[in-house]
Amino acid sequence: MMGRRYGGDAVCYDVVKGEIMDFNLRPAIVIWEVTQACQLACVHCRAEARPGRDAGELSSEEGFALVDQVAGADAPLMVLTGGDPMERPDIAAFVRRGVERGLRVGLSPSATPKVTPQSLRELKAAGLHRLALSLDSHLEHKHDAFRRVPGSFRRTMEIARDVRDIGIPLQIGTTISALNASELEPMAEIVGRLGAVLWSVFFIVPTGRANPALMISAEVCEKALYQLHDIARVAPFAVKTTEAPHYRRVVAERTGRKPASGVNDGKGFVFVSHWGDVFPSGFLPVKAGNVRERPLGDIYRDSPLFKALRDPGRLNGRCGICEFRTFCGGSRARAHAVSGDPLGEDPLCSYVPEAPCVAEAGRSTQSSPPQRPPRPPSATHPPHPEAPTTPPPAVRAE
Numbered sequence: 001m002m003g004r005r006y007g008g009d010a011v012c013y014d015v016v017k018g019e020i021m022d023f024n025l026r027p028a029i030v031i032w033e034v035t036q037a038c039q040l041a042c043v044h045c046r047a048e049a050r051p052g053r054d055a056g057e058l059s060s061e062e063g064f065a066l067v068d069q070v071a072g073a074d075a076p077l078m079v080l081t082g083g084d085p086m087e088r089p090d091i092a093a094f095v096r097r098g099v100e101r102g103l104r105v106g107l108s109p110s111a112t113p114k115v116t117p118q119s120l121r122e123l124k125a126a127g128l129h130r131l132a133l134s135l136d137s138h139l140e141h142k143h144d145a146f147r148r149v150p151g152s153f154r155r156t157m158e159i160a161r162d163v164r165d166i167g168i169p170l171q172i173g174t175t176i177s178a179l180n181a182s183e184l185e186p187m188a189e190i191v192g193r194l195g196a197v198l199w200s201v202f203f204i205v206p207t208g209r210a211n212p213a214l215m216i217s218a219e220v221c222e223k224a225l226y227q228l229h230d231i232a233r234v235a236p237f238a239v240k241t242t243e244a245p246h247y248r249r250v251v252a253e254r255t256g257r258k259p260a261s262g263v264n265d266g267k268g269f270v271f272v273s274h275w276g277d278v279f280p281s282g283f284l285p286v287k288a289g290n291v292r293e294r295p296l297g298d299i300y301r302d303s304p305l306f307k308a309l310r311d312p313g314r315l316n317g318r319c320g321i322c323e324f325r326t327f328c329g330g331s332r333a334r335a336h337a338v339s340g341d342p343l344g345e346d347p348l349c350s351y352v353p354e355a356p357c358v359a360e361a362g363r364s365t366q367s368s369p370p371q372r373p374p375r376p377p378s379a380t381h382p383p384h385p386e387a388p389t390t391p392p393p394a395v396r397a398e
């Protein structure tokens, strides 16, 4: 949601402030789960959202204080998510407060009747930077089955039209799972038709309600990343991935260009729960502190967990010996969900590191080098002449 970022290991370019960011010092994105209340019941919901608001969620005053903490942490972007953030009557006030504090503020509401043209106009007047809607299939009945509420697909289309008419930049988010991994092309077509500026493609992590059976294989993931890169080369919208930082490796392999750094769990990215608990990601449920007790910036900079996640030298398994680890590093959330080790290897990456040095190889959890898998057919295509000069950022917004 910030535009392109360029940089090395733990730094990137902040296009909002026009300066280099050091992820060791400040996050690029803060996601705040303002509530877990939601009228939908999605099969892959990270938050395991429920219909009613929790009495322990941050109050309005605590919310304003958190927004100030986000600004104090020098983060350029804050995204208000849920549950459904529209369940909170003070949501536009949070947007306004963030904008007043110099933040870009995004919002990811659920597609319910609460998102009216009137509420959208209020959000725009408050200074909303972008609104993100979820779309998990190009087929109406299939999307509704994901959301477990009939009519969700139509409501999403209606809201997308209103968002566009009112003049708020639109983002579409899609969660890739075993149920829809073959639908990238038709879904990209819809994203383009809706006039979205960004397609945010999330690769499922088995947390919350997301059953491990929804996981895709590393081979299917690799094929999807190649497809996404093909789409990104010609689409009228930008493409980014979430919980698939190896997209940067795929782009580097196909273009031959040095990859840009990007955010990863705890590295440029921080998640604050409805209770104020701080996590490296909404999909990595290892708590590092609480904003009611300690400022967000302090937790982000100083917690041993966040520091370890930002250190590629601490990674284990294939990620620990991989030549791409400084700018990829694998999904820390998925490593934790599958193995219990947030520093373990990402099981959704099929890459076999080229030639780890002896010292690094000694840290590998594998007893013998795995065989390099065949690349998808499109891997042999030459770089597209209109390929970006650097890979698309893997900045997440939900």
Ligand code: SF4
Binding pocket: 245, 246, 249, 318, 319, 320, 322, 323, 324, 325, 328, 329, 330, 331, 345, 346, 349, 350, 351, 352, 353
């Ligand atoms: S092995 Fe790990 S660090 Fe290397 S490309 Fe795959 S996910 Fe990234």
